[in-house]
Amino acid sequence: MYPWLYDAAEFRNHAGERVLEIGCGTGSDLLQFAKHGAVAVGIDITPEHLRLARERVGQLAEVREAEATALPFPNESFDYVYSHGVLHHIEAPRRVVDEIFRVLKPGGRFNIHVYARWSYFTLSRILKHGRNWRLWFENSRDPVHIDFYTKRNLRRLFSPAQLQIEKYEFRRAPFLASMFGFFLVAKGTRPVRGDEAGADQTTQ
Numbered sequence: 001m002y003p004w005l006y007d008a009a010e011f012r013n014h015a016g017e018r019v020l021e022i023g024c025g026t027g028s029d030l031l032q033f034a035k036h037g038a039v040a041v042g043i044d045i046t047p048e049h050l051r052l053a054r055e056r057v058g059q060l061a062e063v064r065e066a067e068a069t070a071l072p073f074p075n076e077s078f079d080y081v082y083s084h085g086v087l088h089h090i091e092a093p094r095r096v097v098d099e100i101f102r103v104l105k106p107g108g109r110f111n112i113h114v115y116a117r118w119s120y121f122t123l124s125r126i127l128k129h130g131r132n133w134r135l136w137f138e139n140s141r142d143p144v145h146i147d148f149y150t151k152r153n154l155r156r157l158f159s160p161a162q163l164q165i166e167k168y169e170f171r172r173a174p175f176l177a178s179m180f181g182f183f184l185v186a187k188g189t190r191p192v193r194g195d196e197a198g199a200d201q202t203t204q
């Protein structure tokens with residue numbers, strides 16, 4: 001679906017590393033890490049997704065039921081943490097960030113994809129549906145928690161880690177994706193222990 005994802009997710013760059021995917025869904029991204037030689041572990045909370053992910057990855061990767069805010073792994077047990085389209089659905093995102101920092105080894109890196117507040121898609125939903133546009137964002141008509149991030153509030157959420165952030169996904173006009181793309185892709189390195197204290201918990 002997302003041709004840009006291959007490079008943005010860095011599927012090819014983690015051979016031999018321990019990679020954790022938070023919210024692995026049906027396992028398509030997890031499989032890419034595993035196929036390129038990573039020791040890949042995925043977690044998710046949706047039973048049907050877990051079943052499909054296990055079916056997809058077979059013996060190539062481990063899939064576990066777990067909540068992003070309480071990862072069942074020891075401190076400093078992964079080289080790389082990846083998550084696509086999950087953090088913006090979580091009501092306490094800083095708890096997930098703290099868990100990412102906790103499970104990363106010193107020097108370990110993370111790569112997190114969230115919805116951008118200003119994108120062709122949010123603007124088109126607002127124009128089409130007006131005040132209730134958020135109800136028309138996901139396939140579900142049931143209420144779904146969604147945060148929309150700016151680069152600024154994403155940096156605040158991950159403080160004190162330094163982030164490199166790019167925008168992606170504008171299928172009809174890829175040359176405009178860096179301005180109006182639908183996903184913010186944030187990459188960074190685990191902060192040195194002790195620096196996390198006092199990080200601002202604001203997400204909006």
Ligand SMILES: C[S@@+](CC[C@H](N)C(=O)[O-])C[C@H]1O[C@@H](n2cnc3c(N)ncnc32)[C@H](O)[C@@H]1O
Pocket residue numbers: 022023024025026027028029030043044045046049066067068069084085086089090
């Ligand atoms: C957009 S999908 C991820 C797709 C995945 N990258 C793939 O390759 O299929 C988001 C996933 O996050 C999971 N999720 C949402 N909230 C979660 C939470 N609090 N803890 C763990 N997983 C969560 C959902 O169940 C869903 O499978």
